Amino acid sequence: MQAASTEIKIQSLLLRQIMHLGQKQVAESIGVAESQFSRWLGGEAGLKFEQYCRMLEILGTQILSPSEEGESSTSVSTEYLQALKVIARQELMR
Numbered sequence: 001m002q003a004a005s006t007e008i009k010i011q012s013l014l015l016r017q018i019m020h021l022g023q024k025q026v027a028e029s030i031g032v033a034e035s036q037f038s039r040w041l042g043g044e045a046g047l048k049f050e051q052y053c054r055m056l057e058i059l060g061t062q063i064l065s066p067s068e069e070g071e072s073s074t075s076v077s078t079e080y081l082q083a084l085k086v087i088a089r090q091e092l093m094r
Contacts, residue, residue, distance in 0.1 A: 013061070013077070014059065014061065015041075017059040017060070017061065017077065018041075018059065021058070021059065023037060023038065023041075026055060026058060026059070029054065029055075029058045030047070030051045030054045030055050030058065031051065031054075032047070032051060059077070060077050060078035060079055061077060061078070062078060062081070
């Protein structure tokens with residue numbers, strides 16, 4: 001059950017990022033037509049692995065593997081991670 005929940009969270013994160021940038025821009029950035037990208041989002045077509053990796057890069061998404069102690073991991077946007085770093089630096093300077 002946890003795997004399905006994680007999958008839904010990842011899908012939701014990626015879809016929000018695609019919506020933020022715009023489907024057309026993401027499609028052009030990975031070198032596919034917007035219609036092909038739309039079919040991929042709808043589950044009707046696939047992307048090449050290289051295109052998928054490029055999309056993750058464009059969306060600012062990093063994939064982290066779980067630690068060896070068996071802890072779970074999560075995906076966060078690069079923007080979110082940078083914001084956390086700024087907050088941490090500000091707190092350390094107090």
